[in-house]
Structures are given as structure tokens and as C-alpha cells.
Amino acid sequence: MVTPYGIKFSVHIITSHFGNLVAKVCEKLLTRGPLTLQLLIRFTELNSLQVKNSLLILIQHNCVQAFSAEESGGIANKQTPTQYLVLFDNILHRLRFPKFLEIVAQELDENCAELLEGLLQHGRLTQEQIYERAKSIKSGDCADQSGVQEHFRKLVNDRFIERCPAPEPFIAESTPEETPAKKRGAKATKLVEVKKTLEQRVLEEAAVMEAQRFSIMEDLETDIDAEKSKDSSSIVRLGEKRKGDLLELDGDFSFNNKEVTLWRANFEEFLRCLRHKACVESVRARLDDGAAIVLKALLKATRGAEKKVKMENSVPLSLDSIFEEVMKSEAGRTMTLDRVRASLDQLGCPSSMGIDDSYSIDLKKIIELSQNEEVESIVLNRYGRDGYRVFRLLSKAGHLLETDKISEMTFVEKKDTPKILYKLWQDEYLHMEKMVVNTKQFLLWKVNKSILCEHVLDEMYHAALNLSLRSTHEMEQHKELLNLPAGQCTGPMEKKRLWLRSVRIYLVSSLLKLDDAIMLFHDF
Amino acid sequence: MSRLQGPSSLKRKRPDSNSPSGSLTEHERILYDVIRSKQDMGIWTRDLKREANLPDNVVAKSLKSLLTKKLIKEVVNIQNKGRKHLMAAEFEPSKEISGGDWYVDGSLDTEFIDFLKDQFVKIIYKQRVATLEGILDVIRRSGILKVEITTQQIQEIVRVLVLDDKVMEVKSNGMGEFDSIPVGKVCFKCTNKAGLKGEPKVGAMASIPCGVCPRISYCTPDGIISPSTCVYYTKWLDF
Numbered sequence: 001m002v003t004p005y006g007i008k009f010s011v012h013i014i015t016s017h018f019g020n021l022v023a024k025v026c027e028k029l030l031t032r033g034p035l036t037l038q039l040l041i042r043f044t045e046l047n048s049l050q051v052k053n054s055l056l057i058l059i060q061h062n063c064v065q066a067f068s069a070e071e072s073g074g075i076a077n078k079q080t081p082t083q084y085l086v087l088f089d090n091i092l093h094r095l096r097f098p099k100f101l102e103i104v105a106q107e108l109d110e111n112c113a114e115l116l117e118g119l120l121q122h123g124r125l126t127q128e129q130i131y132e133r134a135k136s137i138k139s140g141d142c143a144d145q146s147g148v149q150e151h152f153r154k155l156v157n158d159r160f161i162e163r164c165p166a167p168e169p170f171i172a173e174s175t176p177e178e179t180p181a182k183k184r185g186a187k188a189t190k191l192v193e194v195k196k197t198l199e200q201r202v203l204e205e206a207a208v209m210e211a212q213r214f215s216i217m218e219d220l221e222t223d224i225d226a227e228k229s230k231d232s233s234s235i236v237r238l239g240e241k242r243k244g245d246l247l248e249l250d251g252d253f254s255f256n257n258k259e260v261t262l263w264r265a266n267f268e269e270f271l272r273c274l275r276h277k278a279c280v281e282s283v284r285a286r287l288d289d290g291a292a293i294v295l296k297a298l299l300k301a302t303r304g305a306e307k308k309v310k311m312e313n314s315v316p317l318s319l320d321s322i323f324e325e326v327m328k329s330e331a332g333r334t335m336t337l338d339r340v341r342a343s344l345d346q347l348g349c350p351s352s353m354g355i356d357d358s359y360s361i362d363l364k365k366i367i368e369l370s371q372n373e374e375v376e377s378i379v380l381n382r383y384g385r386d387g388y389r390v391f392r393l394l395s396k397a398g399h400l401l402e403t404d405k406i407s408e409m410t411f412v413e414k415k416d417t418p419k420i421l422y423k424l425w426q427d428e429y430l431h432m433e434k435m436v437v438n439t440k441q442f443l444l445w446k447v448n449k450s451i452l453c454e455h456v457l458d459e460m461y462h463a464a465l466n467l468s469l470r471s472t473h474e475m476e477q478h479k480e481l482l483n484l485p486a487g488q489c490t491g492p493m494e495k496k497r498l499w500l501r502s503v504r505i506y507l508v509s510s511l512l513k514l515d516d517a518i519m520l521f522h523d524f
Numbered sequence: 525m526s527r528l529q530g531p532s533s534l535k536r537k538r539p540d541s542n543s544p545s546g547s548l549t550e551h552e553r554i555l556y557d558v559i560r561s562k563q564d565m566g567i568w569t570r571d572l573k574r575e576a577n578l579p580d581n582v583v584a585k586s587l588k589s590l591l592t593k594k595l596i597k598e599v600v601n602i603q604n605k606g607r608k609h610l611m612a613a614e615f616e617p618s619k620e621i622s623g624g625d626w627y628v629d630g631s632l633d634t635e636f637i638d639f640l641k642d643q644f645v646k647i648i649y650k651q652r653v654a655t656l657e658g659i660l661d662v663i664r665r666s667g668i669l670k671v672e673i674t675t676q677q678i679q680e681i682v683r684v685l686v687l688d689d690k691v692m693e694v695k696s697n698g699m700g701e702f703d704s705i706p707v708g709k710v711c712f713k714c715t716n717k718a719g720l721k722g723e724p725k726v727g728a729m730a731s732i733p734c735g736v737c738p739r740i741s742y743c744t745p746d747g748i749i750s751p752s753t754c755v756y757y758t759k760w761l762d763f
């Protein structure tokens with residue numbers, strides 16, 4: 001779901017990371033959908049070089065994917081000019097880099113995290129460049145080369161990094177089943193749907209084959225080739241960073257150095273980890289530690305087998321394997337088989353499923369419960385206890401209920417109920433329908449989950465934007481203070497400086513927390 | 525009036541049926557018959573005047589007399605508390621007029637409801653898993669209530685506790701803590717948040733100013749209401 005504030009917030013992220021020009025290009029792509037270079041120049045009113053450079057930066061950082069499509073109705077196989085598709089999700093992932101690094105530091109080690117940091121900073125790098133950067137950080141410790149290679153291998157094996165997708169996939173004309181969607185595209189509401197289909201197709205087309213995506217073997221040969229032609233422009237020194245990287249692309253934006261394999265962080269795997277973590281924590285809060293330990297072990301064992309991020313159910317696993325995995329974790333060592341079975345039961349897998357049957361947990365349900373909790377917490381704090389009860393009644397009921405009935409079932413005063421309902425409706429938390437029976441009018445209410453989720457998500461993007469804007473504002477306001485050397489601050493000034501520090505920490509951590517909630521509604 | 529003190533109002537008294545309705549004037553009789561014909565719905569005085577078709581002063585006088593003779597009574601109509609609503613003395617207001625069991629004189633008996641909620645949470649917490657009948661049993665034996673309470677009423681209170689997220693509904697699987705309860709029977713457990721005082725966990729959004737801001741839809745980066753001028757933020761960051 002790309003909502004209006006979602007667009008504003010992502011443009012804000014790009015502005016603060018790459019400046020106004022890049023943000024302008026990005027904004028046009030977000031609001032207008034995929035565009036050609038010519039159209040981008042027209043819409044942004046920037047010159048061709050500015051747009052090209054902006055696009056290169058966005059591509060380098062995995063925020064834009066180029067593609068070309070078969071011209072519809074035209075001569076067969078005639079290609080249209082290259083189009084650029086913005087990847088909204090990947091822009092938001094930029095906020096999550098600290099979370100990604102933490103995962104790698106925990107699951108692997110600090111060295112691997114350091115290697116990943118380079119990739120996150122530069123977007124895409126060749127193996128050679130990754131090694132070079134690692135060397136330059138460790139100030140010329142060449143003996144460490146094999147160590148760095150080992151860290152790289154670990155990252156690939158655990159799927160935390162992957163080969164970059166094809167630079168410009170070719171999209172054949174849509175198959176007949178997709179044509180109706182295109183026609184409906186005339187209606188504004190359906191536009192998103194069509195765009196989504198296209199985005200999915202482009203990403204699918206660009207994706208590296210699963211077998212190659214995490215293979216280093218072939219790359220080693222390429223390395224040797226690269227070694228031979230060390231002076232060629234395909235290898236870019238890191239000091240020249242972004243500008244340098246761009247030289248890899250020629251003026252026509254096509255990669256002609258096909259043999260150079262670029263690597264990047266595998267966002268999908270990180271999201272999977274974060275989703276699992278969110279599920280485990282939700283279960284811990286709602287059920288108990290035992291259920292959390294079992295779920296964590298189960299998800300860890302099956303992570304590699306998951307085919308997509310939004311898995312509805314966990315990959316089936318036998319009780320024996322679950323038990324074995326639980327025993328591996330420190331927290332689970334004291335659990336008995338009976339206890340594990342009881343926890344699985346709590347998690348919604350009744351033991352009647354039999355000994356040799358495998359267990360699979362309903363993850364979608366867990367995510368939904370967490371989403372409900374988040375929304376209900378907003379309602380409680382915004383509309384009070386009575387509003388909370390009314391909202392929960394409607395949310396659980398899942399169908400229309402009449403005002404008086406609602407009042408009766410929630411013990412809210414009959415005269416207060418319509419006011420509460422109206423407020424919730426006005427703020428788009430409820431759906432209302434009028435019904436007339438014998439000239440008497442009744443109002444019926446319900447929660448429309450999908451519309452509500454989209455609305456809440458938009459409010460979250462709005463709130464996230466406000467948080468960052470306020471953060472920037474506070475820092476601007478006290479710029480002089482930040483520029484003063486620490487030693488020069490005394491008395492009240494020192495106090496103010498400490499305050500500013502806490503403000504920054506407070507705002508940054510609030511944004512990270514809010515981003516967890518955004519992922520809950522958008523990515524999980 | 526609360527059901528916590530005083531005599532039971534859930535078990536309402538029936539008036540003496542031998543009341544002196546024989547000694548009515550002709551006008552009083554007409555009015556009384558109209559009111560009585562409405563049974564437990566009663567009638568609004570203006571509608572009464574229209575139906576009886578009598579002059580205003582006669583109506584006023586006769587009604588006064590009927591009230592003193594305790595043949596009719598004034599009741600609060602929950603739909604419109606400002607209107608004078610009359611009913612024959614032998615009827616109790618219907619649910620539409622009174623608002624139902626939990627209403628007393630046209631207002632929700634919150635004191636009574638809160639008292640019951642409190643007691644029920646304590647009972648469920650103590651029993652770990654409780655059924656409606658179990659709660660009823662404890663209530664009856666403890667004698668904390670001076671009025672009768674039905675399983676239906678218990679169910680209504682427990683439903684609200686579920687909506688408050690203090691209690692959750694679970695189905696017995698006949699094992700462990702459920703071993704004395706038939707499989708499939710609906711039972712109730714305290715949620716982790718109940719803790720007898722706890723509030724639900726504050727979500728990420730609800731813990732920042734914008735998450736609970738009533739003006740979020742008017743707030744824009746460069747508008748009159750904006751994050752950089754926002755007073756909620758100033759207050760929030762005042763530490």
C-alpha cells in the first residue's frame with residue numbers, strides 16, 4: 001500500500017539522504033508510476049544530466065529498477081525506451097539499516113556486520129570492492145584477506161546478501177488474463193492495482209535465478225578475470241564512491257560490463273527475520289515465555305525453507321525436530337517434551353494432530369492480532385475507555401451493528417454512544433450505513449479492516465514524517481550548541497546540551513519503534 | 525438509586541391490584557383507559573392529550589388526581605428524557621422505555637456495573653479459569669449481592685470485561701487447568717494485562733504525540749499546524 005503520506009515520507013527520506021534533485025526525480029516516479037528518461041526530464045524540469053545522475057544514484061541504492069517493455073499493439077518484439085520504476089519499499093528499508101546490522105551482529109558476528117555496513121552504505125558493490133573497503137578500514141592488514149572472504153561467505157550462506165537483479169529486464173506484452181486489469185485502469189482506484197502487477201512482473205523478471213542468487217562459485221572466476229584487467233574502468237576505487245560507481249554505466253544506462261557481479265543486501269531475508277521476531281515477541285506478551293521459545297526455535301529451523309516474506313503458515317516441522325531445535329537454545333534447554341507440546345497447543349496446534357504429523361503455526365493470525373492491538377491502543381488513547389470498548393465490539397463482530405445495540409452490549413450510556421460512533425466514523429475508523437424502517441432511521445456501524453489498516457498506515461507515515469521533521473527542527477534550532485566543542489560547555493549550556501542529546505535519542509528511538517509498527521502493517 | 529444499597533429493584537414490586545379504580549370521574553376514566561391500553565410502553569403526555577381529546581386544564585387536573593390515587597406513574601423514557609411519560613401503575617417500563625436491566629431512572633447504573641466487574645475479575649483471577657455458572661455460584665454463596673442475578677446478566681458483564689481486554693474467552697480442552705470442565709465449554713481467563721490494575725500495552729503509535737493527536741488531519745509540514753511549531757511536541761520533549 002503506497003499511501004499519500006507514504007509518498008511524502010519516502011521523498012523526505014530521499015531528500016535527507018541524497019538531496020533535493022534526487023528527491024525530485026524520486027517524487028515524480030512515486031506519483032506518476034514508471035517513466036522514461038524523456039518524460040522524467042519534462043516532468044521534473046531538470047536537465048538531462050541532472051536526471052541521469054539522480055537515476056544512477058537511485059539505481060545504485062536499489063531504489064529504482066530499470067526495465068523495457070514490449071510495445072503494445074505495435075510490431076512484435078519492438079522494444080520501448082527504458083522505463084524507470086521506483087521501489088517504494090526499498091526506500092523505507094533505508095530507515096531499517098540499523099536493525100539489519102543488529103541482526104547480522106547477533107546471528108553472525110561484528111565483522112560480518114561491518115562488511116554488510118559497507119554494502120548498505122554503497123548500495124551495490126563487487127566482491128572486489130567489498131574486500132577493498134574492508135582492507136581500508138582495517139588499515140592495510142592484508143593478512144586478513146582470507147578472514148574477509150570468510151565473512152563474505154557467511155553472509156551469502158545465510159542469505160543476508162545476494163547478487164543484484166538484472167539491470168534492465170524485458171517485459172513481454174501482458175498475457176490475455178491481464179488485459180482486463182489494464183482496461184479497468186481507467187478508474188483511478190484501480191490504478192494502484194495495475195501498477196502493482198507491473199511492479200511484481202518487473203521484479204520477477206529481474207530476479208536472479210534462485211540457484212545463482214546466493215552462489216559465490218561463479219563469481220570467483222569472474223574475480224580472476226577482473227584481476228587481469230585491473231586497470232579497466234569496470235573496477236572502481238572506493239574513494240571515488242558514488243560518482244565512481246556511476247562510471248560503470250554508460251550514457252545509455254545499459255550495463256555493458258555483464259561479467260561484473262554486483263552484490264547487495266538481501267532485504268527480503270532481513271524482513272523475514274524481523275517478521276519472525278515480531279511474531280515471537282507478540283506471542284511472548286500474549287501467551288508466555290514457553291510459547292515464545294518454541295515459536296522462535298521453530299521459525300529458526302524453517303527460515304531457509306520459506307518462499308516469501310508474508311508466509312501465512314510456518315513451514316511444517318515434526319515434533320521431534322521442533323524439540324531438538326528447542327533444546328539447542330539456552331532458554332529452551334529446561335523444557336520437557338510435554339511442555340513443548342503444551343506450548344504448541346497454546347500456539348493453536350492441537351496435539352490431536354498426531355505424533356508423526358508435522359506442526360505449522362498460523363503466522364498470519366499472530367500478525368493480525370498484533371495489528372489489532374496497535375490500532376486498539378490508538379483508539380484507547382484517542383477516544384477513551386468507552387470508545388475502546390465500542391471499537392473492540394465492532395472489530396470482533398465483523399459485521400454491521402445498530403447504535404442502540406452497541407450501547408447495550410458495551411454498557412456505554414445511550415446518549416453518549418452516537419457521539420463516540422460519529423467521532424470514530426469521522427476519523428475514518430468506522431464504516432457507517434443508514435437504514436430506514438417505517439420512516440424511522442437507524443444507523444449501522446462496522447469496522448472495515450482493510451480500509452482501516454490503510455488509513456492507520458497512512459497516519460503512521462504521517463507521524464513518522466512529523467517525527468523526523470521535528471527532529472531536524474530541534475537540531476537546527478540548537479545548531480550553535482552542537483557545534484561547540486564539548487569542553488567549552490558549562491553550567492546551563494552544558495545542561496542544554498545534555499537535554500538536546502536526550503531529545504535526539506528519544507526521537508530516533510521513537511522513530512525506530514514506529515517503523516516496527518509500519519512494517520507490521522505494510523511488510524508483514 | 526443503586527442496587528448496592530437499599531432493597532432490590534431488580535425484583536420489582538407489583539402494586540395492590542385492589543386499588544380504588546372504581547371511584548373515578550368520567551374524564552379520569554378516559555385518560556386512565558388510554559394510558560393503561562399502552563401497557564408497558566406508557567404514553568407521552570402530548571400524545572395522551574391528542575388521543576383523549578380533552579381540554580388541557582381537564583387533562584392536567586385529572587392526571588394529578590390519578591397520580592395521587594397511585595393508579596398511574598411517571599416514568600423516564602430513555603429515548604427522550606425530557607418528555608413527561610406516563611404508565612399505568614401495574615406495569616413496569618419495557619426495555620425500550622427503561623433502557624433495560626442495567627438502567628435505573630433512565631441512567632446507566634455504573635456504580636453497580638463497576639462493582640460487579642470488579643468482583644468478577646477477582647473471581648476469575650482466583651479460579652484461573654471460570655465458567656459463567658462457576659461465577660454465579662461464587663456470587664450466590666458469598667452473599668455480596670443483595671439482589672438476584674441471572675446467568676444472562678453475568679454473561680453481559682463478562683462480555684464487557686472481554687471488550688475491556690481484562691478477560692479472554694477460551695474453550696476448555698479438558699486438560700490441565702481445564703480438567704474439571706467439559707471439553708468445548710466456553711470459559712474465561714484473565715488476560716496478562718488484567719493484573720487487576722493494568723492497562724493494555726501502549727503501542728508505538730499511541731506513545732508519540734501524533735499518534736493520539738486530534739489535529740493530525742490538519743497538520744502539514746508548512747501549515748499553521750506543523751511539526752516544528754507543534755505544542756504537543758514541545759510538551760512531550762520537556763524533560
Ligand code: SF4
Nearest residue numbers: 733734737743751754
Ligand atoms: S506534529 Fe503536533 S499537531 Fe501535528 S499531528 Fe503531530 S502532534 Fe498533532
